[in-house]
Amino acid sequence: MDRIDKRLLNLLQKDASRTNADLADEVGLSPSSCLRRIRRLKSAGIIDRTVAILNPAKAGRGLRAIVTVELERHGEQHMRRFLDLAAQEPAVTQAYGVSGQTDAFLILRLADMDEFDALCDRLLRDQANVARFYTMFVIKTAKEATSIPL
Amino acid sequence: MDRIDKRLLNLLQKDASRTNADLADEVGLSPSSCLRRIRRLKSAGIIDRTVAILNPAKAGRGLRAIVTVELERHGEQHMRRFLDLAAQEPAVTQAYGVSGQTDAFLILRLADMDEFDALCDRLLRDQANVARFYTMFVIKTAKEATSIPL
């Protein structure tokens, strides 16, 4: 992975819809060389996939919430069982098991408060193993990147 | 936005590298109709952009951390000043101002602990306005979606 590969990755992380010829021109390569490099990055798994990113508000999911969860019992299988349940919820976009102040960590994308309430009932209140959970609603989004710095 | 649009959006959120003819076939449309719908979704801003998603481990950023931050002074401009600083850090991939247990909320993608230490010095310890911060390191990633449920 040389400097040109990194530049290509940065460009593709910003906008993957550009044409190969366009990218090649920007990094100073011929189209075929550029294409071969990108294909190599894909087959090596460095580029995992390319996806469309939607505007949350226009897709009807403008409400974001962050939830920290403390479990009653802390065993490996209890943790996994909770995280698996959480991952199945479409509104849960990120679900982590963490070390530190709490056990698990969820990021939610919701249409409205009713959906939040329903999700809480289903995932957090009816779950016998959840000891406590704290919800923080996102007021201001300063940064929300899908890209990884290189 | 009818049922076909939603199906297209779901397909594109999973994989935006598919050919138009392929998508058209899957949703039962002609290539031209399909292309026109997708173009409409883009120009309406529902599709914000299409990006390449990298494999964090293979891109050298396997360490994930979540940081909650309590500020000393809580005014609007203090909050914004802190979030702007945080957003400028490449390792900060998400930065939110939130209501509830804490003031701000960061998600970090790091190469190693040295980078974490340096970031803390720069953003959290040297910042006179940060009262307290709690770090949680991600042990298990159960879900990490870029897609929004429709």
Add this chain to the structure above:
DNA sequence: TTGATCGTGCAATTTTATTGCACGATCATG
């Protein structure tokens, strides 16, 4: 110096996206 390996650029080919055009459905209006 020589031979091998690797990445590169050019040009031809194949695949894909795009556009013009006419048809059919839906809906408000005469």
Add this chain to the structure above:
DNA sequence: CATGATCGTGCAATAAAATTGCACGATCAA
């Protein structure tokens, strides 16, 4: 009811882009 307008659609032709084969030049080890 008929009528005309609007909208989305499919087909076929065209334009654009990706992909491939091939030969060149740089780099490095023997």
